[in-house]
Amino acid sequence: MISHAIFEGFKNLVRSLSISATAISVIFITLSTVMLVSTATNIFGTAIRQLDNQNAIIAFIKADIKTEDIPAIQKRLEAIPEIKEVKYIDDEAARKELEKNDQNAGSLIQTLRDSNIGLDLAYFNLTPTKSESYSTALEKVRNSDFKDVIDQVRSSQDFANALETFYNWTRWGGLAMVAMFTIISILVLMNILRITIYNHKQEIEIMRLVGATNNYIRGPFIAEGAMYILISSGLALLLFVPALNFALPWIRDWLRITDAAAISSLLFQIYISFAIVIVAATGAGSFTAYYATQKYLDF
Numbered sequence: 001m002i003s004h005a006i007f008e009g010f011k012n013l014v015r016s017l018s019i020s021a022t023a024i025s026v027i028f029i030t031l032s033t034v035m036l037v038s039t040a041t042n043i044f045g046t047a048i049r050q051l052d053n054q055n056a057i058i059a060f061i062k063a064d065i066k067t068e069d070i071p072a073i074q075k076r077l078e079a080i081p082e083i084k085e086v087k088y089i090d091d092e093a094a095r096k097e098l099e100k101n102d103q104n105a106g107s108l109i110q111t112l113r114d115s116n117i118g119l120d121l122a123y124f125n126l127t128p129t130k131s132e133s134y135s136t137a138l139e140k141v142r143n144s145d146f147k148d149v150i151d152q153v154r155s156s157q158d159f160a161n162a163l164e165t166f167y168n169w170t171r172w173g174g175l176a177m178v179a180m181f182t183i184i185s186i187l188v189l190m191n192i193l194r195i196t197i198y199n200h201k202q203e204i205e206i207m208r209l210v211g212a213t214n215n216y217i218r219g220p221f222i223a224e225g226a227m228y229i230l231i232s233s234g235l236a237l238l239l240f241v242p243a244l245n246f247a248l249p250w251i252r253d254w255l256r257i258t259d260a261a262a263i264s265s266l267l268f269q270i271y272i273s274f275a276i277v278i279v280a281a282t283g284a285g286s287f288t289a290y291y292a293t294q295k296y297l298d299f
Contacts, residue, residue: 004216009223012196019192020228026188027232030181031281035240037174038273046266047255057083057126057138058154065149073149077124082137085127186288189228193221193292218293225289226282233278244270 013020065073070088077086128137134155142153197204207217248263257263 002219005219005223008220009227012200012220012224013227016192016196016199019195023188023192023228024232024235027185027228027281027285028235030178030185031229031232031236031277032239033174033181034178034277034281035236035274037171037178038277039240039244039270040174041171042266042269042273043251043255046257046262046269057128057134057141059124059126059141059146059150060152060154061122061124062149062151069149074124076146076149077126077141080137080140082128082133082140083126084129087125087127089123089125091122182284186284189225189285189288190292192228193225193289196221196224197293218290221293222286222289225285225292229278229282229285233281237274240274 059077061070061073074086074088077083126137126141128134138153138155141150204217244267248267251266252263257266
């Protein structure tokens with residue numbers, strides 16, 4: 001029965017080639033949109049994860065703090081749930097860092113050096129658990145609990161917030177586009193199946209008269225719906241896989257990823273998302289075909 005459904009479904013698809021081309025075109029646009037959104041979400045998600053180890057909060061210690069008090073202050077900072085690592089940078093290390101790259105320790109350290117060479121430049125380098133917790137960690141470091149030991153706090157919050165905002169806009173805006181195109185695709189597919197069912201009305205009546213089961217009659221239409229999805233998916237993959245490979249060096253440079261394993265992990269996530277999209281779309285197409293036959297064939 002499965003071979004019959006596939007064969008007859010393919011015949012239906014070829015027989016109404018212009019209508020089939022319309023359905024495939026609309027579904028192709030939908031799948032391309034979904035894959036584009038999925039790729040962008042994975043890339044920006046990876047970018048945010050890269051920031052997890054690069055975004056830091058610089059907390060400058062008050063001048064009257066003694067060296068022996070540093071471990072206790074560090075433990076207090078490590079107790080903040082949103083902070084995963086606290087490093088103490090002493091005055092000598094801070095000066096060497098400035099000599100190597102003035103921007104590494106932030107513009108505030110540079111101002112302090114220019115205004116008073118003798119001032120102690122020691123600070124704590126705080127790494128948040130993840131970029132999404134950056135703002136919370138920064139707020140807790142700046143609150144009154146640390147005013148007795150922390151003089152100034154320097155952060156890159158604006159950049160982190162901008163990237164996270166862009167990520168959220170990409171995700172939610174993409175989901176809106178996906179929802180819109182998905183509804184259009186389902187409506188187009190359902191109407192095309194209506195036309196196909198109507199064109200085979202006499203054949204269906206004959207099959208009923210000779211005792212064909214409902215599943216036997218319904219099978220070719222479900223197979224036809226799945227074929228629309230699979231052909232559209234193949235065309236979308238032919239577009240996206242070469243484009244992704246072409247853009248990969250630019251993506252790697254933009255994310256500043258030097259580890260081959262990290263790139264492989266990103267590609268794996270993208271290809272897994274493609275597979276999930278295709279499987280889900282095929283299931284949706286088959287269900288749409290089932291619903292169309294259930295509603296418009298008087299079983």
